[in-house]
Amino acid sequence: MKFVFDRVNLKALTKELVALRRDLHRYPESGWTEYRTTVRLLEELETLGVPVRFGEEIHHRVTMYGLPDEKYDRDCYQRVLQECGREDLLSKMKGGFTGCVAEIEGAHPGPVVAFRMDIDCNDVGETQDVGHFPVREGFQSLHPNLMHACGHDGHAAIGIGAIRLLLAYRDQIHGTVRIIFQPAEEGLRGAASITNSGALDGVDWIFGGHIGLKLNELGAVAASSRGFLASTKFDVTFKGRAAHAGASPEMGHNALAAASTAVLNLLAIPRHSGGSSRINIGTLHGGTGRNVIPEEAVMTLETRGLTTEINEYMSAAAERVCKSAAAMYECGYESRFMGAAGCAVCDPELVGRVIRSLKTVEGISRIEEDFDFAGGEDFTTMMSRVQSKGGKATEMVFGCPIKAPHHNGFFDFDEQVIPLAAQAVAKIVLDLCSESDAK
Ligand SMILES: [Zn+2]
Ligand SMILES: [Zn+2]
Structure with a gap:
């Protein structure tokens, strides 16, 4: 039929x-x-x-x-x-x-x-x-x-x-x-x-x-x-201070270093035993010139989790990592919410x-x-x-x-x-x- x-x-x-x-x-x-x-x-x-x-x-x-x-x-x-x-x-x-x-x-x-x-x-x-x-x-x-x-x-x-x-x-x-x-x-x-x-x-x-x-x-x-998978998307901006890379590097705050530190540690967030999770840093842009301490770096990232709770665990950990990485290099940090969905x-x-x-x-x-x-x-x-x-x-x-x-x-x-x-x-x-x- x-x-x-x-x-x-x-x-x-x-x-x-x-x-x-x-x-x-x-x-x-x-x-x-x-x-x-x-x-x-x-x-x-x-x-x-x-x-x-x-x-x-x-x-x-x-x-x-x-x-x-x-x-x-x-x-x-x-x-x-x-x-x-x-x-x-x-x-x-x-x-x-x-x-x-x-x-x-x-x-x-x-x-x-x-x-x-x-x-x-x-x-x-x-x-x-x-x-x-x-x-x-x-x-x-x-x-x-x-x-x-x-x-x-x-x-x-x-x-x-x-x-x-x-x-x-x-x-x-x-x-x-x-x-x-x-x-x-x-x-x-x-x-x-x-x-x-x-x-x-x-x-x-x-x-x-x-x-x-x-x-x-x-x-x-x-x-x-x-x-x-529940997911959260956000853009993170690291704000540092530009300086001459040869003459006065100590005057600078390296935003790209902060961002790079964040990338590696974001990938190292311990996984949740409650179910699958994901994290991805899709893009990272920073710096303006070879001999300038990078003043700004912007990354786009996302977290995912099998449940809303697992995703929240991942996104909270991600925020913490970015914030800490920024602090390490005396940089400012700003996170912008870009999208999300639940389960x-x-x-x-x-x-x-x-x-x-x-x-x-x-x-x-x-x-x-x-x-x-x-x-x-x-x-x-x-x-x-x-x-x-x-x-x-x-x-x-x-x-x-x-x-x-x-x-x-x-x-x-x-x-x-x-x-x-x-x-x-x-x-x-x-x-x-x-x-x-x-x-
Ligand atoms: Zn599609
Ligand atoms: Zn698609």
């Missing part, structure tokens, strides 16, 4: 979704600067006649974590103005208010079902290797040092695909479908702002999904995830229903009940909010072959996952909004 979306030409839809994905891939945008991406989505939704909210009204200014600096933001905004015009739409997003929330009103009353797709790219340069599929097909990134290396271009296309399928079956929808295109997932920055804006109010069921990861078989789908547990009731729906989707050959996520995902913020109000949540994984690890310049995924995941999402929504569920 497979369900067939026979009101839609799936072949034609697949072609259009792949084209959309490739277009987004060519113009990747980092968290909070997804201006063009949002414009593209708004244009698609407008064509489809789907009401959509965007701009400041779907954000909560105070919890827009890890915004880029103003100059970078301005440059991105100007670039997009040149790329696509559409100042009418862009002016509403100025200052990082990217992403959008679409809503399909079903023909009949019923629950509110939400799904979330993230849309940002990574700060990674895409390879120019001719063997790389996007290069071969001519849709590689046009933006230096930015790349969709996590598949969020695919997520956006899946979201639009699911919307198109659902619109064809609107007469069968008992309830409301809310689709959240979330900015700034990388670095766990965007979910809190959307959540705190009230965009999830009234949601009875919410689910999200990621493609690839360690599930690398097309047709395999995990109905839920476990092992989300969340998927609801068995929703997972059971998702599994039942997945069984009816043509092309899904293997269903896993849960997937060991072993990473951070700020969708947990949305899950927790919906759960705290009595709703149910789950995070799925759509299996597909990938060419290189996520966040790598050679990353690429099998585009056939897009129509498949779109159908899975649409079928889950249709089932959650079926007549028998209408209250």
Whole structure:
């Protein structure tokens, strides 16, 4: 008893979704600067006649974590103005208010079902290797040092695909479908702002999904995830005093030495016996010249833990290490919170229903009940909010072959996952909004 979306030409839809994905891939945008991406989505939704909210009204200014600096933001905004015009739409997003929330009103009353797709790219340069599929097909990134290396271009296309399928079956929808295109997932920055804006109010069921990861078989789908790592991201600035390195080194306070001392000791934080933990210092920049005692050093780091407590243990230890290293070299120290997410547990009731729906989707050959996520995902913020109000949540994984690890310049995924995941999402929504569920 497979369900067939026979009101839609799936072949034609697949072609259009792949084209959309490739277009987004060519113009990747980092968290909070997804201006063009949002414009593209708004244009698609407008064509489809789907009401959509965007701009400041779907954000909560105070919890827009890890915004880029103003100059970078301005440059991105100007670039997009040149790329696509559409100042009418862009002016509403100025200052990082990217992403959008679409809503399909079903023909009949019923629950509110939400799904979330993230849309940002990574700060990674895409390879120019001719063997790389996007290069071969001519849709590689046009933006230096930015790349969709996590598949969020695919997520956006899946979201639009699911919307198109659902619109064809609107007469069968008992309830409301809310689709959240979330900015700034990388670095766990965007979910809190959307959540705190009230965009999830009234949601009875919410689910999200990621493609690839360690599930690398097309047709395999995990109905839920476990092992989300709680994570905290922060930037640390060490402030010293510059001095002549030959004539008066004793007058200087070496910020780079403080930072380097911190790096080694951060990696030496004793691990927690309660479960897995991680720490990474991703970047370190310092100093201005060979013969100058470095005045400033800036590092970006993150901690993770299997539980919120373990992550808090790691981040508190990290703060202590940075502070102590700064003191050793008589440097100042400043830590800036850039993003975070906690853990969340998927609801068995929703997972059971998702599994039942997945069984009816043509092309899904293997269903896993849960997937060991072993990473951070700020969708947990949305899950927790919906759960705290009595709703149910789950995070799925759509299996597909990938060419290189996520966040790598050679990353690429099998585009056939897009129509498949779109159908899975649409079928889950249709089932959650079926007549028998209408209250
Ligand atoms: Zn991702
Ligand atoms: Zn990622």
